Amino acid sequence: MPDTMKALVTVGDGSFRLQDIKIPTLTSHEVLVKVHAAAQNPTDWKTLLLHTRPGNILGCDFAGTVAEIGTEVPKGLRNIGERVAGIVHGGIAPNGAFAEYVAVDAALVIAIPDNVTFENAAQLGVACLTVCQAFYQCLRLPTPLQPTFAGEDILIWSGTSATGQYAVQFAKLAGLRVISTSSAKNIEFVKSLGADEVFDYANALSAKKNCVHNRAFSQIRNGLYQ
CATH class of the missing domain: 3.40.50.720 (NAD(P)-binding Rossmann-like Domain)
Incomplete structure (x- = not known):
């Protein structure tokens, strides 16, 4: 796994840039997901203009594969390589979905059936x-x-x-x-x-x-x- 990733990072004044930053470090209850698809929501631009501060990653909805598992995630709850979709509060916290990797509470991701694409699964978060x-x-x-x-x-x-x-x-x-x-x-x-x-x-x-x-x-x- 690389040490850095590309992400859409807020820089202040309602703007953002594509930057190379460090891959998130997991807490014990999180999983690291390699993002294959992300969905846009109205909350993304609202957060960018009204609530965010410099250094946060935008985006809430994502789908991808599990790349790393926190030490206190219950055994068998998630597996390396598993196809999952989930949601984070992008733009408010430093972590967001508009990045190559996202760290998320293991309880906030679900497994994707084999017949569902990453693109379709990525929209299961905010709208639902x-x-x-x-x-x-x-x-x-x-x-x-x-x-x-x-x-x-x-x-x-x-x-x-x-x-x-x-x-x-x-x-x-x-x-x-x-x-x-x-x-x-x-x-x-x-x-x-x-x-x-x-x-x-x-x-x-x-x-x-x-x-x-x-x-x-x-x-x-x-x-x-x-």
């Missing part, structure tokens, strides 16, 4: 977590293992966004009647995720009223927001 927080912490919706809200409506704006796609599927698992929006060309795609009704956001308000039967919503989720 955002929806879980919105649904289960804020809206108190039932999880897929709990009794469902049969027949109740939920409006998910922008069903084709990263969070929107998760939201449509999680809401359907909760037993909700899912109504969503998209561009005209993506209506069938959003329906394939489980949405009961999808309308073109460019259409007139009357079309939207037809979709919701002129009723108000008790729960609205915006798939564009993180």
Whole structure:
């Protein structure tokens, strides 16, 4: 393993540079992952502009292979060479996903099935977590293992966004009647995720009223927001 790696490092004033820096040193409960793919999220640029300080590595979502295992990681939990995906709080802490290697708590990575690519697995972090927080912490919706809200409506704006796609599927698992929006060309795609009704956001308000039967919503989720 090399001693250094390339990473996108914050330098202040809302900017960053590609730099050669030392590979992270593991704590006892972490694993070191060689990054094969990383995903972008709205939080990345927000963190860069509003919250970060010089010397931090950007990026939250990643997928790759386990390169090193901390001394206190339970035996068998992770294995060298294992394909995994995970999440870190890039930009806030020195460690981030936009690098050749990332150190992460072993509990915050999951194994990737053989039929899932690194690119697809890399988007499992922030978008999924955002929806879980919105649904289960804020809206108190039932999880897929709990009794469902049969027949109740939920409006998910922008069903084709990263969070929107998760939201449509999680809401359907909760037993909700899912109504969503998209561009005209993506209506069938959003329906394939489980949405009961999808309308073109460019259409007139009357079309939207037809979709919701002129009723108000008790729960609205915006798939564009993180």
